[in-house]
């Protein structure tokens with residue numbers, strides 16, 4: 001393996017994890033409403049270790065009804081990749097930001113140009129759920145050159161050798177998809193979430209976060225027994241769609257933070 | 270083998286035709302696509318599978334379908350027009366060829382839940398049919414708009430024992446039905462076979478579906494040779510939604526001198542007006558806005574209402590082996606009526622696109638007098654009659 005360059009996203013996540021803290025990464029759909037950046041700031045202030053910024057796409061095949069609805073609303077407001085990055089460039093958020101979207105928006109702009117634009121906007125990571133590792137070489141090298149961590153995903157169906165390859169290639173963190181299915185709230189923790197986290201952690205030092213289906217503070221704790229933390233999307237977005245706003249978002253993420261910190265006090269800041 | 274193998278042969282190892290194709294799916298689905306690729310190759314190379322499929326195509330689907338010479342329309346237009354009659358296949362369109370292949374494959378792979386997307390409902394009906402025949406559970410995703418305009422096909426699928434799920438996201442047409450079918454498959458991949466209805470999606474679908482459809486072109490070439498005293502047609506024309514009837518047709522003629530023309534609807538001309546992008550698992554041409562959001566196609570025909578096109582068509586266009594033209598809804602309606610009156614055939618609105626272009630190109634001199642043309646009549650028009658009644662009143 002060549003020397004692995006660790007970007008600012010991974011650097012921060014590793015540092016927080018190594019301090020004994022579980023990682024909490026909320027997902028916010030960019031452009032959801034006029035005040036969406038206040039939501040980003042609110043979840044950062046409530047204890048997020050990084051924030052995933054969803055750039056809305058017309059055909060989000062990995063997303064369930066809640067994030068689909070948020071994407072539709074954001075697109076209807078005229079949100080574009082360029083408008084999101086322009087707003088992020090002016091936003092002052094004290095935690096690292098990773099964008100999450102679909103590969104066509106990057107391919108359309110051109111991987112080189114998109115990687116440069118992300119870096120210029122202060123974005124330090126990117127997650128593309130429809131760009132599996134076999135197709136990702138060109139994007140990963142452009143991202144690395146721009147100092148953007150290209151996060152890779154593993155799924156419950158990923159076989160062993162491939163899982164190792166993905167974990168080695170992933171920058172920022174390893175996104176472990178906790179169940180077979182699209183984003184959305186779930187009543188229970190799938191056993192697959194625990195298994196996939198364990199499998200990834202046994203082969204990599206890179207932080208392993210479980211996403212998809214993480215709904216309650218209790219579930220976040222259960223999953224974090226095996227992972228380095230969680231990504232929370234639909235459970236937050238549903239509250240935002242219901243009009244809860246930055247305060248509601250902060251309160252919800254705060255409740256997740258508290259549950260994780262109660263279980264893993266670590267070295268408190 | 271002939272040069273057809275190299276012209277419309279296998280995609281490369283990464284599932285690409287030139288720069289188009291690939292396997293851009295969520296990680297959860299990658300192992301399933303790899304498994305499907307292996308299973309398809311094994312089955313396709315297995316004489317038992319092939320004879321089982323051929324037997325079904327023959328005794329169940331009614332193949333070979335005939336080629337009909339259009340005497341009156343030909344003399345009106347000053348050309349020699351031959352129609353490959355997929356409207357006469359069981360369930361009324363070419364879709365059955367692909368579905369019988371994939372349903373046999375699903376059984377062979379031990380998958381008992383069979384899901385499909387559908388636009389016009391023809392692929393849904395074919396899927397429901399094959400599932401009933403082979404004892405598979407069938408679920409069909411269909412955009413809500415299409416559920417309304419193709420109500421008869423919805424009822425047909427239900428009669429055949431399938432569950433039809435109306436899709437309410439996006440424009441509520443074919444693109445959105447594919448999205449929801451993919452979402453279902455992401456969650457159900459271990460037990461479920463996804464039967465894609467056209468030469469679209471991640472590898473191996475574009476290749477596999479074309480192989481299952483090449484019977485159209487291979488039969489047509491032999492039939493044309495009988496009609497034309499051993500010669501091939503000058504021009505081969507088919508309509509293009511995702512492009513399966515066109516790909517199957519072209520596969521039979523790619524190594525001849527025939528000019529190949531695919532006809533898209535004006536409001537869904539992905540090869541004509543689209544740009545390269547990555548959606549639905551493939552790199553191909555798509556209608557997109559300036560940031561890369563996928564635009565909604567609009568067409569009189571639900572089966573062509575798709576903003577993308579199969580990757581092999583994007584490739585054939587790029588290398589110039591095939592050209593892609595488009596026609597308006599009004600031209601399609603005229604062509605539909607003209608074929609009905611001159612030849613006693615009600616075509617589906619989809620292949621009426623192919624005919625509409627032939628009529629216009631003849632008038633404009635882009636088709637020379639006396640040219641010998643094979644057009645694939647991909648389906649029958651019964652499903653469209655109610656909609657046409659409304660449009661004409």
Ligand SMILES: Cc1ncc(COP(=O)(O)O)c(C=O)c1O
Pocket residue numbers: 362363388389390391392466467468508509510511512513514515571572573617619620647648649
């Ligand atoms: C009769 C008929 N022709 C053509 C099509 C378009 O599909 P393709 O481009 O894959 O042949 C459809 C799709 O529903 C159809 O029903």
